[in-house]
Amino acid sequence: MSDGRLWGGRFADESAEAFHRLNASLAVDRRLWPQDVAASRAHARMLGEQGIISADDARQIDGGLQRIAAELEAGDFAFLPGDEDIHTAVERRLTELVGDSGRRLHTARSRNDQIVTDTLMYLRERAALQAGMLRELGEVLLRGAEAHLDTLLPGYTHGQRAQPVRLAHHLLAYVWMLGRDRRRLANVVSACEECPLGSGALAGVGFPVDRHAVAHELGFARPSANSIDAVSSRDALLDYLSFAAQLGVHLSRLGAEVVIWAGDETRFVTLDDAYASGSSMLPHKKNPDAAELARAKAPRLAADLGGLLGVLAGLPLAYNKDLQEDKVFLFDAVDTVELLLPAVAGTMATLQFRVAEMAAAAGEGALAAIDLADHLVREGWPFRRAHEAVGALVRACEERGISLADAGPSELGAAGLGDVSVPQLSAEGSVEAKAVPGGTARAQVLDQLEAARALVASW
């Protein structure tokens, strides 16, 4: 075996340094070692059971792989400069440890089916972990909703106060988003159900392997149906990256809101010191860095998705080296999601909502303009005429510098509402008037909370 090439028979010369640097993926894929060792153990065991290698070879390999796993676990594994990727490093070390038995491990296998098997196993494991993280964030939001059923704040449209809503209602909006993320994550797991091992380089393998046994041992539901597709496809990764990109959007929107809420203008929340940063220059600053980063990571997750889509576009079947780029995008997204979810959960769990500031903002008069228009409708006005008249009233009040609630006969008259009995307008009245399913009235939010609890419990 020549230095720097694990499989050198076909080659007269060594790799160039510039080529090796570009080509080597070890720095990226070394994190796959647990999956790689597990898949190799299952493969070798099956080879032994099928009589493709001897029982003794299978035993030797298994022992060697266990030792390699221990070395990797302990950080004692000595990677060599020529190790191109985690797979060659493990096989190289195995051959050092158990000689010709090690040289039998790759019987009936290719890196093409091996790497995608490892990756799907890895993805399935991270998905399970991230499901727990989603649930934690969901529970934090539920607790916030439970605590703030009767806290009112302005709901916004177009960046402006639009109508009062319950804070519980607002927080629950994010629970439903996460619910859809959770469903997408379940779809990712479904996309990891088929075991590629046994597909070989692309055509299948020339030995009577037991693909079902290996698949089940490694936690897959079944072997993949088409060997060409199995080594060429990165659909499960795209499914994950689509999940991550959408989750990123949801967390980005929440982050953006926390930044606004923590701003001097609204002061709707006080950030816990544990989730805020200072300024290196300005002594008074308490910056919502976690929220800003939650806002800022969405484009990165979208770029990871876009990057892999770009790699795959126009790529002929079956395996091409281009596919090696898949892991850069996948791992970056996995790491980003796993940094974000706990930090966002911690931020939300420790946020102090400033109920009085929220209520004051929610109680501003003009926010009830629609309630006045609805009142006119109940008095028989066509809605569009009511909307027009109340709009004129708002303008009249604005010109006089008064609140809608303080509109007097002069303003009402100017708006053609001189003879209208204007009802008492209040934020509380406004929210209670939205007594439709999904609306912000108390009873409906209580119903919603119950449904959301059941949803989160199912994650």
Add this chain to the structure above:
Amino acid sequence: MSDGRLWGGRFADESAEAFHRLNASLAVDRRLWPQDVAASRAHARMLGEQGIISADDARQIDGGLQRIAAELEAGDFAFLPGDEDIHTAVERRLTELVGDSGRRLHTARSRNDQIVTDTLMYLRERAALQAGMLRELGEVLLRGAEAHLDTLLPGYTHGQRAQPVRLAHHLLAYVWMLGRDRRRLANVVSACEECPLGSGALAGVGFPVDRHAVAHELGFARPSANSIDAVSSRDALLDYLSFAAQLGVHLSRLGAEVVIWAGDETRFVTLDDAYASGSSMLPHKKNPDAAELARAKAPRLAADLGGLLGVLAGLPLAYNKDLQEDKVFLFDAVDTVELLLPAVAGTMATLQFRVAEMAAAAGEGALAAIDLADHLVREGWPFRRAHEAVGALVRACEERGISLADAGPSELGAAGLGDVSVPQLSAEGSVEAKAVPGGTARAQVLDQLEAARALVASW
């Protein structure tokens, strides 16, 4: 009602021309008129049944909307310069037709819940249509597989001939890809099950609307659970765009392969004249334009997805005008998918596979190198040593300019295989040796074909 503003009460002045041009979305969203009219009819009917408007108003509105639909259908609807979008155009015309009754249509409704309802209905309808298109392409591929069970061609890795495979096996790889696309499309439909109408601007509405009745009449499974989420979310669109981006990748890979197959180098296929173009200058050219465009559209679909992800990132709840951009991306993707699928199906259905050229390429000697290595393994060699020796043999043959099948004692000796009984190597033997589930041997491909038929039949 002031010219150029459907709801002008609050405003003293008209819109500026530069603003109107930027703001107006009619050119984009006018295609939503069937959904908009249907949703408005259901809404008005329900308002009447709930006694929120009179039965007569409801009847007037329904008649007016039917007439509007007829005008739009016939192309007689006169859009006015001030019509900002399809919703305002319809309401404006309705008021022209039925006066104050028309001014009652928007009772208990906002454009915010209206537009997302229309969009989900539209998306659901296109998804159903596209499911049929997927099925047609699947059937074309199945027929190709059935016809070419015994056609061999080289399978490629790294852009090079790697191993012989059955053409049926290769074509079926795409069926499995489309199967995953079909599953994602089903998930899109699931994401369209909740009716936003009744969510109002963001908080719900102030009248006793029957959200369940409207939802069911419009084909939804239920009303949405949270009014803020309902008007803010574009998740179903992202799900669709993720589906389209992945489908785009699959069609792009197929297109890239057809371009290669139609090239002078392989001549694996002859394009039907009906799916090829000439050159304006070079008289001999017969260009695979449909295949090239299938290859080229994937980045556009990815850009549509990336664009909407970008719009949503960092956007605070609830509705913001930014969301208007959603339809540019959605409609572009819908149109692109609906252009691509029939053209790709037609291209594949009319492609003539040149069986002899494929077979000749598949029969090239070196493609059986793995079979020789596998033979050595069965003789007791460790795989890695066998791989090394066969690699050396390939190099020796290459240096002497002969095919692997013609290796003689001199080459065998040079590769350390002097005393090895070299078996007869053939493409047919090679494919039949891959007799594992998912492999390219005949029996396995027949099994696979049966499974693929059942899959496509379920779309």
Add this chain to the structure above:
Amino acid sequence: MSDGRLWGGRFADESAEAFHRLNASLAVDRRLWPQDVAASRAHARMLGEQGIISADDARQIDGGLQRIAAELEAGDFAFLPGDEDIHTAVERRLTELVGDSGRRLHTARSRNDQIVTDTLMYLRERAALQAGMLRELGEVLLRGAEAHLDTLLPGYTHGQRAQPVRLAHHLLAYVWMLGRDRRRLANVVSACEECPLGSGALAGVGFPVDRHAVAHELGFARPSANSIDAVSSRDALLDYLSFAAQLGVHLSRLGAEVVIWAGDETRFVTLDDAYASGSSMLPHKKNPDAAELARAKAPRLAADLGGLLGVLAGLPLAYNKDLQEDKVFLFDAVDTVELLLPAVAGTMATLQFRVAEMAAAAGEGALAAIDLADHLVREGWPFRRAHEAVGALVRACEERGISLADAGPSELGAAGLGDVSVPQLSAEGSVEAKAVPGGTARAQVLDQLEAARALVASW
């Protein structure tokens, strides 16, 4: 000439409908007719002058093309179903008008060099127009800066009030951004200097064309240097899309700020009615739609850039049909920029800045915390200790619910500042203390304004 194929010699059959729909680009590229006609006229004239066609043929062609231009200008040009793109439509009509002379137009030319010539001419013209739009926006910002030299507002970091700055200083930040955009636009024009005509399909043409003459007549600096590169490259388009994407970011940031400033929380500006929208439901709303759309268009421009990058990646030389997709992205970006710039200029030109609200926010005590720390430094404190002490003081004040300006002996003592002579802190003093080049003190902003005026005048 067969129906539906302008160049049918090589083909026995017609195009399929599904193929024609995918393949035809007329709906997209018809806007290129002025460039196409101009380039064809220059080409034909040169062919005549070089004796490649007769003088009479050249005259006939020129007359025919003038008539076609008139028809297109007047909207009288009858496109036929078989017209694949604007080039074939023009050549088809020319042949109808002038017979065999028309059949000579395409001598020594290919659609490959024709289309990229047309596109570069188009791009150069739009760039000139957009330079004027940039200048208009720059002038609006300059006028704002001149009017608001002495208006203070809080500068923000991390979404929070950080330090007082002059509004002029803030507005000028955008002028410098636009200055860089203007430079990039100039680079786009430079990238359009080489005329591809004469490159033929990819190898050059077989007649003694005068490439210099055609280049100069069409406003190019010179003919392109390499025919393969000329028909394959879309670099100038990528340069434009990069420009547009960065401009989009700048306008998006400005839009985001206007949304914040127009919000109920800051009330820093009043939008002119001409650049605001109402709500279909909520009568009181005055929405900053233009600003929101300026914010929202950046992802679309980025998607246009990403899309074309994706089309070009991995595409072998020379011309491929994939390149037809370039115009979708280019034209979308051109249209978006030309919608945005005037609308943003109009929004900014009509914005009323609410000086009192800005000043009040800028005068908030904690914003001068750095000035107190700087004072301590001037008293001999190490900066980091001063920062620490003032930070502690801010915390002490916050706990007691008082402003930094109102800190008394108790708070000062708690922060270890008991024996410090605290200076008078004010927003005005704070800005004047930043008397460094590029800083926000009056004299420096006046210097900056002068430089910015000179910059904008050069656009």
Add this chain to the structure above:
Amino acid sequence: MSDGRLWGGRFADESAEAFHRLNASLAVDRRLWPQDVAASRAHARMLGEQGIISADDARQIDGGLQRIAAELEAGDFAFLPGDEDIHTAVERRLTELVGDSGRRLHTARSRNDQIVTDTLMYLRERAALQAGMLRELGEVLLRGAEAHLDTLLPGYTHGQRAQPVRLAHHLLAYVWMLGRDRRRLANVVSACEECPLGSGALAGVGFPVDRHAVAHELGFARPSANSIDAVSSRDALLDYLSFAAQLGVHLSRLGAEVVIWAGDETRFVTLDDAYASGSSMLPHKKNPDAAELARAKAPRLAADLGGLLGVLAGLPLAYNKDLQEDKVFLFDAVDTVELLLPAVAGTMATLQFRVAEMAAAAGEGALAAIDLADHLVREGWPFRRAHEAVGALVRACEERGISLADAGPSELGAAGLGDVSVPQLSAEGSVEAKAVPGGTARAQVLDQLEAARALVASW
């Protein structure tokens, strides 16, 4: 100074672990230490010279920073868990080394101006390095062109052989692409000319710093003009990422071509063993991994650009934590470019072009179809009629299974060319007929080569 917060005065509590993990950027930005130390030394020296700190403090700081640089260079620098980024690590260590003098370093400075200064210095340095790499690749291509002036190969359109061209001509196409990349790289350097230091957090600083002196010492042309813009803008990075994305496209296209040329179908090149990989399973494979990776990296570079565009879109001025994400994208692109350029240069420098295979493919008869049509034009035929007739001839030959060069009276008659004197058609004749500037005839390619040499020499 509390553990884990360099500036803790304002905070009562420590950071949460989940927050610290998300927030810390040390792993990313530690590579900036040389720039950070250099900028801090220049800043401190200036502070001393301006009398803002004492000469002794300045000396102490300078000595401390030199020692820190030596520790970092040697790998001896002990990072602590609380080090949030490279800037805080350096300041923390400096304070350990020189006490209160170290606490004076941050006088008149913020991380906001510090980090962007460091980044621009870094970018300028990498750009200089990469200019050299571009030149090396340019020289490799020039040498290839010089060696292959008389090597013919088919030029391709639509993935099919279109016309014979000189290999020199084809290779030079890439030199012109790189020339545009080089120009864009020069623009990146121009975009790094303004020194942000002195902009403080966003408003400027409160001490009489000498911004010009610092700027010049650090290699900038001048201080930045507007402090708000200076800390908010990432335009220079976007310029770099746009450069990298376009370079990525060019290398991707070259990579795609090398993959094709190395394929079994064309066998146009033999890859050097030093730039090829084997297969773990298939002994005969010699894979063009470097070329595949060159093809595959373009989407990653595009994703880096798209990612940063996404972060910046909609971000209000001035500094926000979101901007920290800039370095992830920048560094990934820098590393990718620096991996790619040498590997592509090495691949191209060691490629063996198989002249005979190329010539054989270029000599295929139909490629001269245009030359026959041009001949007819010279005989007086309108081009479109000539195109039609030659197209019919190609079809007739194809139906009879003969080459265009072998067309006899029967085929000529069928195409309406019975009475035409058909000239001798050859690849050599075809290329020499393209004797226009930029064309593929020998003399023109020699002219082009001279111009390309001058261009590369100027890089």
